[in-house]
Amino acid sequence: MLVTALATPYKEGKIDCYSYEKLIDFQLKQGVDALLALGTTAEASLLDGCEKKLLLRIAKGMAPKHPVWVGVEIADTRRAAEFAETAQKLGADGILLAPPAFVKCTCEGFFSHVKTVAEAVTLPIMLYNAPSRCGYTLDLKTLYRLTDVVSCLKDAGSDLDYTQSAAEKMTVLCGNDPLLSKMLERGAKGAVSVVSNVAPQLTRKMIESTATEKEKTLFDKLAKLSMSEINPICIKYMLYKAGIFDSFDVRLPLTNASKKSQKHIDRIMGELV
Numbered sequence: 001m002l003v004t005a006l007a008t009p010y011k012e013g014k015i016d017c018y019s020y021e022k023l024i025d026f027q028l029k030q031g032v033d034a035l036l037a038l039g040t041t042a043e044a045s046l047l048d049g050c051e052k053k054l055l056l057r058i059a060k061g062m063a064p065k066h067p068v069w070v071g072v073e074i075a076d077t078r079r080a081a082e083f084a085e086t087a088q089k090l091g092a093d094g095i096l097l098a099p100p101a102f103v104k105c106t107c108e109g110f111f112s113h114v115k116t117v118a119e120a121v122t123l124p125i126m127l128y129n130a131p132s133r134c135g136y137t138l139d140l141k142t143l144y145r146l147t148d149v150v151s152c153l154k155d156a157g158s159d160l161d162y163t164q165s166a167a168e169k170m171t172v173l174c175g176n177d178p179l180l181s182k183m184l185e186r187g188a189k190g191a192v193s194v195v196s197n198v199a200p201q202l203t204r205k206m207i208e209s210t211a212t213e214k215e216k217t218l219f220d221k222l223a224k225l226s227m228s229e230i231n232p233i234c235i236k237y238m239l240y241k242a243g244i245f246d247s248f249d250v251r252l253p254l255t256n257a258s259k260k261s262q263k264h265i266d267r268i269m270g271e272l273v
Contacts, residue, residue: 001033001034001173001189001190001191001207002032002033002034002190002191002193002196002200002203002204002207003032003033003034003035003036003069003173003190003191003192003193004027004032004034004035004036004192004193004196004197004200005036005039005040005041005042005175005192005193005194005196005197006020006023006024006027006035006036006037006039006041006042006055006059006197007023007041007042007043007197007232007235007236007239007245008020008042008043008047008055008232009023009236009239009245009246009247009249010247010249010250010251011246011247011249013249013251015051015054015055016245016246016247017054017058018246019239019244019245019246019247020055020058020059021058021062022244022245023197023239023244023245024058024059024062024063025062026200026244027196027197027200028062028063028066030200030201031200031201031204032066032196032200032204033066033067033190034066034067034068034069034093034094035059035063035066035067035068035069036068036069036070036071036096036192037055037056037059037068037069037070037071038052038055038056038070038071038072038073039069039071039073039096039192040071040073040098040130040133040156040231040232041194041197041231041232041235042055042071042232043232043250043251043254044071044073045073046251046254049083052083053086053090056068056070056087056090056091056092057090057091060090060091060092064091067093067094068091068092068093068094069092069093069094069095069096069126070084070087070092070094070095070096071096071098071128072084072087072095072096072097072098072117073098073101074098075100075101075102075103077100077112077113077116077117078116080097080113080116080117081116081117081119081120082120084097084117084120084121084123085120085121087121087123088121088122088123092123093123093124094123094124094125094126094151095117095121095123095124095125095126096126096127096128096154096192097114097117097125097126097127097128098128098130098133098134099113099127099128099129099130099134099136099138100113100134101133101134101135102135104134104135104136107139107141107142110138110139110142111142111145111146114127114146114149114150115146115149118149118150124151124152125149125150125151126150126151126152126153126154126173126192127143127146127150127152127153127154128153128154128156128175129153129154129155129156129157129162129166129175130154130156130157130175131156131157131158132156132157133156137157137159137162138153140162140165140166143166143169143170144169147169147170150170151170151171152170152171152172152173153166153170153171153172153173154172154173154174154175154192155172155173155174155175155176155183155188156175156176157176158176158179160179160182160183160186161186163183163186163187163188164186164187166187167186167187167188167189168187171189172187172188172189173188173189173190173191173192174188174190174191174192174193175191175192177191177193177194177195177203177219177222177223177226177227178220178223178224178227180193180203180206180207180219180223181206181216184206184207184209190207191203191206191207194223194226194227194231194232194235195219195222195223195226195235197235197238197239197244198222198235198238198239198242198244198269198272199218199219199222199272202215202218202219202222202272203219205219206219218268218271218272221268221271222238222268222272225238225261225264225265225268226238228261228264229257229258229261230254232250232254233250233254233255233256233257233261234257234261234265236248236249236250236257237256237257237261237262237265238265238269241265241266241269242269242272
């Protein structure tokens with residue numbers, strides 16, 4: 001399964017709807033299985049409520065027959081549940097639920113957080129293990145307690161033993177492109193991918209183990225570069241170079257891709273045909 005974690009384009013500080021539509025059109029033509037709006041790659045925590053609704057409306061409007069997952073990265077359980085309800089009303093097909101960050105929580109708090117959001121909607125819930133973002137790894141025992149309300153796990157960690165243990169109890173999707181091959185070997189069934197913004201067919205070949213050695217090398221280069229600065233800094237520059245985005249701007253406190261990263265990306269993007 002291939003889910004593209006959509007980036008958000010900006011023009012003069014505002015959402016560039018035309019570039020966003022170009023990105024979604026490209027993804028659909030390339031045959032991705034599903035789209036993820038408002039995830040980490042979308043700079044969701046830097047978007048206001050109206051902007052989030054706009055992006056979801058565009059995504060679902062352009063992909064009425066494709067699953068559109070929506071990221072909920074809100075630490076406050078009450079507001080997370082409310083936004084999940086709003087997303088469902090706007091046509092979302094699933095919720096990617098990030099663990100509460102900064103405030104963190106106990107295992108029991110996380111369990112109640114997930115259950116509360118799940119009870120607010122009738123949509124499938126994908127949990128998000130993102131230790132580098134949230135400061136902690138989701139407790140496996142707590143995950144196992146949630147298998148009745150959770151459909152899958154996006155694992156953006158780096159502990160492959162953790163990936164394997166989680167995969168024994170639920171469907172796991174790789175959320176860390178540089179470890180895609182290794183996570184697949186440990187039981188992952190696909191990916192919620194950043195690289196697939198610019199290379200969906202290449203990413204699918206990696207998932208289906210049909211990539212040539214040259215293609216594997218190219219994917220690994222793209223994956224490494226995409227994470228060489230804080231995501232989505234570099235993938236937005238890649239989308240700009242690919243002619244999909246009109247700019248590679250991000251919002252503060254993020255900063256645009258460095259000259260060094262731009263130079264590396266310019267060279268690697270020439271290999272994408």
